[in-house]
Amino acid sequence: MIVSDNKATSFNPAARRKARHYGMQALYQWHMARASLSDIESQFLTDYDFNNVDKAYFHELVFDVPSCVSELEEAFGQYLQGRTMDELDPIELALLRVGSYELIKRIDIPYKVVINESVSLAKKFGAAESHKYINAVLDKLAQQVRAVEINAAQR
Template sequence: MSSKSARRRAREFALQGVYQWLISGNSVPQIEDQVQQAAGFDKADAALFTTLLRGALEAPAALEAEFAPFIDRTVAELSPIERAVLTVATYELKHHVEVPYKVVINEAIELTKSYGGTDGHRFVNGVLDKVAAQLRSVEVEARKAQTGDK
């Protein structure tokens, strides 16, 4: 088994927290408490986990509004995993510009491969590419110019 970085683990636990919120409707403090008791949490970046979970659940409808134009169904019709991944990644794209957008997208793809349906990662990648182009247009354009991508 490959060793995961503390930041990847934090994103994984944030995903689990948002998923739990979507399924159970539990409060953020309840979810935070439960997730922090989970096996392996001691190896996660706890500060990043807290930032991502609270950030994603502070105004989830606003984050969903950022990616909703790029999905082929309603937000409510997404699988809970895809919805949770998109919410956390959109939060990170929008509020943590210090993290390169490609890193945010790649992390989201890896989480979806681990937890989501068969082709969920392709869907998440396509949606987040469009979200990044909207929220981080300067960074996306600079990367395209640098790499010669279209």
């Protein structure tokens, strides 16, 4: 089991959602181009309107997800339903990395929010049925890493 850090901060849900949106895209770009994270962050901050984006959370995703990518992939890799990491679509991979990061490292974010936001992004950016796959993988991971929270919600 992976130890979680609690980085609770005040936030605006819409700004957080936009940070997730851009963070997933930045991590997709990092995976595909292997460009410097600093360069990718600078490009996004220059090319997109970040007035209503949680910039601190965007920064966290862009830098913290890659710093623990092996740990995250090990955590969700066991739930890939017979697929290998290489068989994942790059969008699915970016979404699973972000969702796993939030489930494992950001226990201040409710697991239902993590899964719902990941599914929403999969519907927007992923293949036709990828949202179902993202939901299934993250749900299984949540049952492992957020068991206490899930059990409390079911009472």
